Amino acid sequence: MPRSRKERIIPVAPIDRLIRKAGAGRVSDKGAEKLAQILEEVGETLARRAFEITEHTGRKTITDKDIDLAYKQWNR
Numbered sequence: 001m002p003r004s005r006k007e008r009i010i011p012v013a014p015i016d017r018l019i020r021k022a023g024a025g026r027v028s029d030k031g032a033e034k035l036a037q038i039l040e041e042v043g044e045t046l047a048r049r050a051f052e053i054t055e056h057t058g059r060k061t062i063t064d065k066d067i068d069l070a071y072k073q074w075n076r
Contacts, residue, residue, distance in 0.1 A: 009043075010036045046070045 016032040047062075049070035054062045 008036060009040050012036055015039070042074075046074055049073060 012029065012032045015036045016027050019027045019032060019035065046067065047070075050062045050066040053066045053069055054060070
């Protein structure tokens with residue numbers, strides 16, 4: 001079930017533009033909402049892994065390198 005407007009982290013309008021930039025001529029609202037939901041889930045997964053990496057190294061601040069490493073590990 002799609003999240004309500006208040007529960008969404010990523011607004012649908014930028015997702016719509018992203019899909020159009022990829023070459024789509026038309027985008028349904030439900031299609032843009034679904035991609036936004038998926039991107040939020042992937043983002044949360046990567047953020048959680050980056051946090052684990054940061055904790056493992058004894059730091060408190062997540063850096064771009066932590067995010068990059070988490071993405072590389074996820075993208076295998």
